[in-house]
Amino acid sequence: MNRNRRSTDSPTGSISVLVVGDPHWRQRLVSGLSDPDETLVTTAVRGHDGYEWLTSQPGEVDCIVCSLDLPDMTGVEFLEVVRAVYPDLPVILVASDGDEAIASRAVAADVTDYIISDGRPTLDDDLFRRIRQAAVQYQVDTTRRRQAHQFEALFNDPETFTWVVAPNGRLLRTNRTALDFLDTTPNSFTGMSFADSPWWADSDTTAEEIRDALRTAKQSDVTRFETELRNSDGRVELDLSFRPVTNRDGAVVSIVVEGTDVTQRAHLERELRESEELHRVTLNNMTDTVLVTNDDGEFTYICPNVHFIFGYSVEELREFGTIDALLGDDLFEREVLEGEGVLTNVECTATDKAGREHTLLVNVRRVSIQGGTTLYSCRDITKRKERERALTALHRTTRDLLYAETEQEIAELVIDDATDIFDREECAIYRFDDVKNELWPAAATDTMSAVHGELPTVGLNEQSSAGRSFIEQTSLPFDDGIVPGDPFASVVNGRDGLFVPLRDHGILIVGDERATLDEVTAEIIDLLAATVEAALDRIEREDELRERDRELQRRNRQLSRLNQTNEIIRDIDQALVQAASREEIEHAVCERLTTDDRFEFAWVGAPDPGTETLRPRAWFGDDGGYLDTVEITSDEPAERAFSTESTAAVPNVADDLQGEPWRREALSSGFQCVIAVPLVHDGVVYGVLAVYAGQPNAFDQRGQTVLSELGETIASAIRSVERKHALLSDSVTELEYRIRDSNCVLRTLARKAGCSLELKGGVRETETGVRLLVAVDDGSSEDVVSVADETVAVKSASAVSTNHDAALVQLTISAPFIATKVAEHGATLERFGANGEEATATVFVPSPVTTHTVDDIVSREYPDSELVAQREREHPPTTNRQFRNEFLQTVTDRQLEVVQTAYYSGYFDSPRRSDGKAVASMLDISPAAFYEHSRKVQRKLFETVFDRTISVSNTG
DSSP states (O other): OEEEEEOOOOTTOOEEEEEESOHHHHHHHHHHHOSSSOEEEEEESSHHHHHHHHHHSTTOOSEEEEESBOSSSBHHHHHHHHHHHOTTSOEEEEESSOOHHHHHHHHHTTOSEEEEOOSOOOTTSHHHHHHHHHHHHHHHHHHHHHHHHHHHHHHTOTTEEEEEEOTTSBEEEEOHHHHHHHTOOTTSSTTSBSTTSGGGTTBSSOHHHHHHHHHHHHTTOOEEEEEEEEETTEEEEEEEEEEEEEOTTSOEEEEEEEEEEOTTTHHHHHHHHHHHHHHHHHHHHOSSEEEEEOTTSBEEEEOGGGHHHHOOOHHHHHTTOBTHHHHOTTSSOHHHHHHHSEEEEEEEEEEOTTSOEEEEEEEEEEEEETTEEEEEEEEEOHHHHHHHHHHHHHHHHHHHHTTOOSHHHHHHHHHHHHHHHHOOSEEEEEEEETTTTEEEEEEEOHHHHHHHOSOOOEETTSOOHHHHHHHHTOOEEHHHHOOTTOTTHHHHTTOEEEEEEOGGGEEEEEEETTOOOOHHHHHHHHHHHHHHHHHHHHHHHHHHHHHHHHHHHHHHHHHHHHHHHHHHHHHHHHHHHHOOSHHHHHHHHHHHHHGGGSOSEEEEEEEOTTTOOEEEEEEEEOOTTHHHHOOOOTTSHHHHHHHHTSOEEESOGGGGTTTOHHHHHHHHTTOOEEEEEEEEETTEEEEEEEEEESSTTOSOHHHHHHHHHHHHHHHHHHHHHHHHHHHHOOEEEEEEEEEOOTTOHHHHHHHHHTSEEEEOSOOEEOSSSEEEEEEEESSOHHHHHHHHHTOTTEEEEEEEEOOSSSEEEEEEESSOOHHHHHHTTTOEEEEEEEOSSOEEEEEEEETTSOHHHHHHHHHHHOTTEEEEEEEEEEOSOHHHHHHHHHHHTTSOHHHHHHHHHHHHTTTTSSSOSSOHHHHHHHHTSOHHHHHHHHHHHHHHHHHHHHHTOOOOOOOO
16 A cells, blocks of 8 residues: 655645556556645555555545556456445546446446546646546535534524424424423424414514515525513523525425524614614615625625525525635636726626526625625626527527428427527427318427327317417416316426417427426517417418419410310311211321320221121221230220220229230330220210320320210211211111010000001101101000000190091100101111000111111110011112102291191091191191191192203104
8 A cells, every 4th residue: 555645735625536556557647646736645556455445444535546457356346346335435447448348337337437548647637637526526525414414413502493394384393492492392393383383472473474484485585583482481582584495496395493592682783783774675685696705705795685696595605615616716817806996797607506507797896894805796697698599599590490491391490499599308399280180299309209208199179288279379388288188298297388389380389397487488489489480381381382383384284285185176176077978087086186196096996797896997096016916805995985885094004914914915005095985976886986195194184074075076977977878878778676665655555545556757856845646556546645645755645537547646755756866867767666565666777877876776765675677678769769858858847747737637638537727726826827838838849849840842
């Protein structure tokens, strides 16, 4: 063992250090510790020797410095041995290199400091400072423990009455002096109201005055006054003081009431009290604190209001010893003060009793009063500095928010800067989802997440403090916003904070377990919230502008496509008008759709009469061999559109390559989008148009609608040219059908009337329905009219002729009739008869009208119909047909209806079976109108006959 002491003048006193390690290393360290301070150094080579000396000299060592490698053990093992006996003694390990595993074990063993040294410690190294700091702190802690023991001794001072009172006014503890005054046991009055205790029963002080003093002390103020106590032995005059005892957070945990016997000097103090009253009131109510010290910095005067800034009582502050311990030893240069006499606005920092740091503005002046030579006037400017610092940080955050591009980026940026702005660790931003009607956590500080875990998402239909703040658009303190079952209970419990709404964007939550959310912080939080609102409003406006731009671009694209589509439609319409055949129509449509790279390929298909499968009739563009290789099945869009009679669109061919084989063929041919529309007009399907594009989503909803309408236009054009060709055709196909449908009106009437009916020309469409003229066989016209009046499908019925051999009935039916249906497509209903069992119909289909078209019409009108015969025929002689057609083109439908009715009713018979008045009544017109129509038709008939008579020249 080796001890080395070097004495110097040290302002903090001497320290004792035990150095354990090899001699070479130890010698250099001891040499480095030989600094201008008084330091006692004891050395040992082996860890065992150091431990033996330590246990033999308890209380003699302030710090142990140990190398990592010892002859008999490691430095960490020596640390663990020491900790078992001296858990509070500072131990510093010095290592030549940094080993994380050893460092971790040392930390686990509660090492005081772990220092990496290059083996050459000197006075200038940080090593000595850290050793001394640990030793001094140990001395301070030891002193505090000793002071605690001294408090017990002071508490039981036989010359002083001492009570300890809880903040609620209940008596906690009484010293022996006070108990002996009442001659009672220690626990006699514990727990009772101190103001109502027996000491004040016969005293100059009332219970209410005691309560006032306790209330004042509870507010961290010291109360002191004199009173007189009486007992059976006499009286005693006490100087009572009520001093608060606070914890580190500044909260009052108890009140110490001391009564000092001042009976002998009470008289003198009363005289002095009057002269000091004004001075004391002034100082007690000042916000600035005045301190006076001597040349050594020791307090000679402490202003009673010192607790306003520092939280300490006057007595507690005196325990600091010197003002350097409170304000620091580098506040000013003594020489400068000596030269100028006064120093103003010196800024420094100091820590109060609760551990909070304050920024002070100090004025220092040379004085000479009651042993004091230096006067310090301290003003607390902490709030002002905090505001300045917060505003600076807020300005920086505001600048950064100008460049944020999303609401989420704003939330994260604000949370990252929140702790710099108002020094609060528990912060979060909730955003409002107006679709789900809920608040959800957008960003939170690490401390917020660590303390409270995953933050809840809260619907506005739930009871919550956050939802209340958002709905009411008002800031709510934590202690005001909590409701039963609140999901934010863990966030609010035991903390000080605010819920701050961000208008309709969400809320800002700021909390602090220190419960120090003052007015300055609240003001900064409001400023930050307003800044966040402005930033979110900006993002919202920019999003709206971008959305408008996108909408304009989308509409422009739609307009461009619509213009292109309209151009195609106009082009196709012109081609349809000029086309003279179905082949020309189909070819023109395909060509126009693929011209100028509009689409890659288009084709028109129709069912094969033999197989009923689709086969191409016309195509244009580059199909890449698609039609030659693909099998037109139910999955292929063209077949699907034909069979369902609805548009079939495939926006992206590549979506289901494995599920539908046609897609692979289409994709190989360069097609990525397909649309097929049926060619349907008036319920008849003429075929299908399929269009293929080289890019996905080439047909939007508007485009699909336009192409669907185009399909109807093409079908109408096909029907028109077929009707035109049908009028000029000499060859026809005769189709004979057997019909058993119950919706066949003539069959229903024949069955109910017990007769046979046959259509006799005169089929005309009117505004009220379709008018028919039917002949009655094996029955009477009256019976037919009678059952027709009871049939819903018949709107009106009247007998035209009641002759048994030629009975005729005129019917007006509400439903469309098969004759008008086939006529619209160029075919002619030549015969239609019905009895009670069935109806038969004969239709002449001229070329080029397809029998499939007519068969489709009949099947739709009468599902329970059967084609029983199909024959090829020629028209009657052309002259008769042309004559009739030319004559019929000269008369109106009404005129033809009038003469037909007159003809079949026997008006032209001789003798007449019906006169003009009777025929007019049948037609619901006046007799004059009947005669006028009849004369006009006769004149037009004669004009047709005589104007075509060939003049023969008279040659003799």
